[in-house]
Every structure is written in structure tokens, then in C-alpha cells.
Amino acid sequence: MRFAKFAKAIKTPLLPLLPVLGLAACQQLPPPLDPLIGDTGQPLSDIAQRADVKAYDLTLEIFPDKKAIKGIGRTEFSLIKDSAQVELKLDSRFAIERVLVNGQVSHYQRAGGILTIDLGKTFLPGEQVTVDVYYSGQPHIALNAPWAGGTVWQQTEDGQPWIATAVQGEGCDLFWPCKDHFSDKADSMRIRLTVPKGLSAVTNGVLQGINPVGDDKTQFDWLLSVPASDYNIALNIGPYTRIQQSYTGINGAQVPIEFWALGENAEKAQLLIDNDLRQQIEFYERQLGPYPWGNQKLGFVETPHLGMEHQTINAYGKKYKRDEYGFDWLLQHELAHEWFGNLITHEKLNDAWLHEGFGLYMQPAYSLDHFGTTAYNYSMYKSYLGLMNCKPIVLEGDITSEQAFNSDIYGKGGWTLHTLRWLIGDKLFWQATRELLYGTDDTASLSYPITPRYRNTQDFIDIVNRRTGKDYNWLFDVYLKQAELPELVQQAQEQSIVLTWKTPDNLPFPMPVPVSVNGQLQVYQPVNGKITIAASAKDHVVIDPEMKVLRYLPIIGNCEENTEKRKKR
Incomplete structure (x- = not known):
């Protein structure tokens, strides 16, 4: 997770933005x-x-x-x-x-x-x-x-x-x-x-x-x-106590685990390793590939601040408190950055969502893997409620880190991946992700050292397009390069409902939509820019009942409303 001079994203990106805590008026500023x-x-x-x-x-x-x-x-x-x-x-x-x-x-x-x-x-x-x-x-x-x-x-x-x-x-x-x-x-x-x-x-x-x-x-x-x-x-x-263990990686290598904890918290740190870290690393290696720095260490250190993804020695300051997601989100999120940020690094600040969007999404993905769809949907919904929709995720030109790291590179980046995964299916989604990281989909047998690489947004788009055999530039053009979300406009007719996509600058957006009619779920493909659903006023129709598609809903408000809400926090 990356930060600049002011808090522009939270350390737990599934929750709303936290303000920077002001120093006491009597404290001298540096x-x-x-x-x-x-x-x-x-x-x-x-x-x-x-x-x-x-x-x-x-x-x-x-x-x-x-x-x-x-x-x-x-x-x-x-x-x-x-x-x-x-x-x-x-x-x-x-x-x-x-x-x-x-x-x-x-x-x-x-x-x-x-x-x-x-x-x-x-x-x-x-x-x-x-x-x-x-x-x-x-x-x-x-x-x-x-x-x-x-x-x-x-x-x-x-x-x-x-x-x-x-x-x-x-x-x-x-x-x-x-x-x-x-x-x-x-x-x-x-x-x-x-x-x-x-x-x-x-x-x-x-x-x-x-x-x-x-x-x-x-x-x-x-x-x-x-x-x-x-x-x-x-x-x-x-005054740290050094806890040393190891695990056998997916590629057969023995990877050292080190957790440097304050002496009084050594037992808590040991439980965190046993109850969270080992399960998390198994998930990451199974879905992505070998921990990138297995010839160094898988390291964490207890810190007086909340946390940060320092390569091979991630900062951990969450005080060993389990949370509502059923696992330690901070440990899991910083571990994600060993792949997204450290193994691949954004080519420019404009591509920072590759660090943070993937970093966020790996938390609900882990919830789905370990606890099922309810836990996954809960995480994604909380993330959705925090979207601002004020700036594009991918900005043009030379930018500062403060401009690059707006909060939506976390939430909207993660939701872009959520919709993409539904659209192209699990197999192709994880294949594309592995290729983005390692340059190959066949990662389980890779040996150390593993070469880090620079990536940009178009790299990922090209990988997705090649693996699917389709052109998905339209999806990324709307989700990543526009501030506003696409909106699904509904028009009721006598025996049908007609859906059309409203996008910034009328950009093409041939996104299919899941619709439930009287409990029967079907995915409708746009035809000539429209989706027509056979249904009358007597039918019970729910558009996208499982929120598979990232789109604007009134529950999150527009940019101005969201900005005012955040100012009041």
C-alpha cells in the first residue's frame, strides 16, 4: 500500500477512507x-x-x-x-x-x-x-x-x-x-x-x-x-524476539519465515503465523506462484505504525487483533504486495492501480477461497460503498504520487478485477494474472531467483485480450480511464424492459448483464447497444442480483456527495 503526504487511501482498503490524524496544537511540527x-x-x-x-x-x-x-x-x-x-x-x-x-x-x-x-x-x-x-x-x-x-x-x-x-x-x-x-x-x-x-x-x-x-x-x-x-x-x-520457521513452497523450496515481534507479543506472533500466515501463503502460491523472495525471507516485523509492504520485511502494527473478515487483513494485504508492487512494479505512477487494485482484490478472493460467497460478497460490497468516482484510475501525463494514489485505485481497481473475473471466468483470469506477474502461466515449478519486472496497464490488457481471444479494451477504457462509472438505464415497456448503458463521452460498453426474472437468472448480451428483457409489470425483475458488474448505483452517490461525506468524517 502506498501513501504520499496526506492520507489518500486507507490501510484497510475495504473500508471508507480514514482522515489523517492531526497533531495536538501544542506539539511542534517538524x-x-x-x-x-x-x-x-x-x-x-x-x-x-x-x-x-x-x-x-x-x-x-x-x-x-x-x-x-x-x-x-x-x-x-x-x-x-x-x-x-x-x-x-x-x-x-x-x-x-x-x-x-x-x-x-x-x-x-x-x-x-x-x-x-x-x-x-x-x-x-x-x-x-x-x-x-x-x-x-x-x-x-x-x-x-x-x-x-x-x-x-x-x-x-x-x-x-x-x-x-x-x-x-x-x-x-x-x-x-x-x-x-x-x-x-x-x-x-x-x-x-x-x-x-x-x-x-x-x-x-x-x-x-x-x-x-x-x-x-x-x-x-x-x-x-x-x-x-x-x-x-x-x-x-x-527489543524484538526473532521467531524463525520455514515452509515448503509450491516449487519445493524451503522458504524461511521470520517474524520479529516485541518480546511480550512473541506468543501472539506465533499464533498469527500458525493461524493466518501459513494459510495465506498457501493461497497465494496456489493462485499465483512461488513467493517471489524465497531465497531471502518471508519476513514481518512489529511496528509502532499500522503497516507497509517493505520487501521481505513487511511492517505489521495491527496488534494481532482478528477482524470481521475472519483473518488478519493487514497481514494478507501487505503479503499481496510482495507480488503486486514488488515482483511487478508499476512502469509509471499512472499504473499504480496494478499494485493497489490487485492488492485489495486478493482479500475478497481469499475470503471466497476460504469462507465462501457470503464472505466474498460482504467484502466487495463494503469496498463498493467507499468508491469516490472523482478521478480516473489511470491518469494521463506526468503526475505526482499524491495524484496517482487516490482512493479509487484500491476500490475501483478491485471492482474492475471482480467484474473481469466474472466476465472471462476463473481459469482465464488467474492465467492472465500469473502471466502479468511472472511472464508465464506455468509458475508452480519456477526456481529462485525469480526476476522482477515492470508492468503497465496496457500490458495487462494485452494479456487478457490474447488469452481470451477477444478485445476488452472497452472495459478498461471505461473503468480505468473515466472518473464516472457506467450507468444502466432502464425503460419499462408493456411486455419488456429495455436496458442501455450510459457512459462518459458515450464510450462503447457492450457489457452483458445478469438479470433475474421471477427467480430465473439469465445473462443478457447487448444487441445493437440494447438489452431487451421479456417481462411485464407483474414479473419480479432484479437487475444483476449478485452485483457482478461494476456500475453506478444511487447507494454510493456522486463525486460531490462523496467528497462532502468524507470531509465530515
Whole structure:
């Protein structure tokens, strides 16, 4: 789940939008973020486009009492074009001690959060360069993580430090120097975290070692050896208990499970693994394919904020409370993003619904698989009631993350998939989904490492069209690229009811409609833009009784009404 400066979607996307919680009037607000630093994934400058990040190496010491960090961020670049400079981003509130290029002190220019680093000469395509940034300071404090992100500095009930980062909307540059763009994933990242003795430091990848530093500090050495979006890198520090298990994946591999829980909650975490996580991972692997990062870990860490899909170490802060859906929705939703967001990543911010629409839909899909149609319909109906219909899901042109992550990419994205699944059938729907993720439908025997890929909306449409042998562009044109939902207009005649679709700009929409006449259900196909149902005033007619088709109904109101309702919450 992704967030920018303000809450534009909830952490439980099946429910209505939650407002950002304001800070108490007496609490001093931190300095505002530089607009470029506070909004990840913005268009890359010419200099940034000239170099590809190959690896990151981050060495940090965390000072909980000062709410500060100090460290060295190393970036290994491979030049794509001739360049005498490279570019990184780092929040301007950090002090920079020095910058090295290939081990030699280098000149750099700093404009807000942008570091332009002189290489000392022009490097040619294919040549490598290493940049080290020595920096320190107090990172931006999250106003309301994970919606308004940054670093969270809290204490456990017994007064021990409990720290986490959540920067998916704002980006990695809030606490380390990075390129800050989802389109350039490093092949690997080494993360060494030094914390006061008695605390654990948990992050992405595989733990390489735990080493004492003097008498009162400990360094945790982690290696993430698979590509990951830099916004997915997260720091988690606290008095954790490490729970380690494993499971046999669908491809026969032994996959390590790690849950880092506060010591007093270790038993609850164990129950969560046994009662939820194992069943959820079995569902995902059966429907989609192997957990993408089985050669790393299937990881969760307890956090002082609600949660976030940090690759291989998902943040979990729901306090182990089961909910009305019969399973832990947060655990399941963040796990979904290991496929939708981490295995596939949107090619542009415009395609963010591929993360969140699928991420939402996997929850009712799991309900259907485990509890049946009533649970599925309940989840989908609650999601439907939260639709806003103010902006298209897929926007045109260059956009910000705040524009991209409107709440309908969750609900309307999920409902688009709901209707598509009904229209083309389960078999083709899951085949298309697997191909979107892995590039093949035959996923059960895939071995590690599994290659992540970038995807866009048209990729999915093309896969659906090819697998079905039909053209479904009309469905996606209306559902994804228009703000308003299609409306089914009914006209009663003497011995019939005539249905016609009303769409924005009169776009074609040959959507069939299930209709029940006196208890007999039949799917009617449009003919010349109309559906004619033989029925008189004496007949009991219910249009789409199981809500298979996403369409406008007065129960959700229009954009203006929905906006006013949300303002009053």
C-alpha cells in the first residue's frame, strides 16, 4: 500500500477512507519537506538518467535518545551515457561531512535535497563509479505514519526505544542518499545498522551477522541480494524476539519465515503465523506462484505504525487483533504486495492501480477461497460503498504520487478485477494474472531467483485480450480511464424492459448483464447497444442480483456527495 503526504487511501482498503490524524496544537511540527524530497518517483533529471544504480551499501548508527542517525551511504553506478556528474537525493536537513568518488574527496553541489556530484572526469557508458556520502542529522519525523511518512520514534510500554521508517510516498531520501525512483532498482543492497545493546535492528534481506561494537552497541549486518524499489527499504529497531520457521513452497523450496515481534507479543506472533500466515501463503502460491523472495525471507516485523509492504520485511502494527473478515487483513494485504508492487512494479505512477487494485482484490478472493460467497460478497460490497468516482484510475501525463494514489485505485481497481473475473471466468483470469506477474502461466515449478519486472496497464490488457481471444479494451477504457462509472438505464415497456448503458463521452460498453426474472437468472448480451428483457409489470425483475458488474448505483452517490461525506468524517 502506498501513501504520499496526506492520507489518500486507507490501510484497510475495504473500508471508507480514514482522515489523517492531526497533531495536538501544542506539539511542534517538524520543518516541512522539500517538495521534491517529499514526493518520490518524480521525473528523472538528465544527469540522473545518465547512470544506473547497481548496488547500495548503507552503514548507519541510530541514536534513539537524540532521534538522530549518522552514517555512510555508498552507491555503485554504471554509466549509461557519457557523464562527468551523477545525482543523488538526500533530505536537506542532514549535514554532509564529505563526499567521495572512487575513494577520493569530490566536489558536489547541493540544491535543496538534490546532490550533484562531480566525478572528476567524464565517464563513458559501461564504466563504474562509486560514490560515498558521509552524513548525519535528525531525519524527518513522520506526522502520521504510514500515511504521512518519515521516521517514527516511540517507546515500548517498558520504556525501550521502538523505531521504524515508513516512506513509501516520500521516498528513501528521507533517511539515506539514494536515487529515489522506482524505475532504477539496485541489484543488491548491504545494510549495516548499529544500535544500543539490547535492541535489534531489522531490515530487508538476509541477516549476515550480529556483531558487538564496544561494550554498549551491536551491529546487525543484512544483505538484500535481489532487486527492490528503494522506497521499500525500511529500518526497524526495538527489543524484538526473532521467531524463525520455514515452509515448503509450491516449487519445493524451503522458504524461511521470520517474524520479529516485541518480546511480550512473541506468543501472539506465533499464533498469527500458525493461524493466518501459513494459510495465506498457501493461497497465494496456489493462485499465483512461488513467493517471489524465497531465497531471502518471508519476513514481518512489529511496528509502532499500522503497516507497509517493505520487501521481505513487511511492517505489521495491527496488534494481532482478528477482524470481521475472519483473518488478519493487514497481514494478507501487505503479503499481496510482495507480488503486486514488488515482483511487478508499476512502469509509471499512472499504473499504480496494478499494485493497489490487485492488492485489495486478493482479500475478497481469499475470503471466497476460504469462507465462501457470503464472505466474498460482504467484502466487495463494503469496498463498493467507499468508491469516490472523482478521478480516473489511470491518469494521463506526468503526475505526482499524491495524484496517482487516490482512493479509487484500491476500490475501483478491485471492482474492475471482480467484474473481469466474472466476465472471462476463473481459469482465464488467474492465467492472465500469473502471466502479468511472472511472464508465464506455468509458475508452480519456477526456481529462485525469480526476476522482477515492470508492468503497465496496457500490458495487462494485452494479456487478457490474447488469452481470451477477444478485445476488452472497452472495459478498461471505461473503468480505468473515466472518473464516472457506467450507468444502466432502464425503460419499462408493456411486455419488456429495455436496458442501455450510459457512459462518459458515450464510450462503447457492450457489457452483458445478469438479470433475474421471477427467480430465473439469465445473462443478457447487448444487441445493437440494447438489452431487451421479456417481462411485464407483474414479473419480479432484479437487475444483476449478485452485483457482478461494476456500475453506478444511487447507494454510493456522486463525486460531490462523496467528497462532502468524507470531509465530515
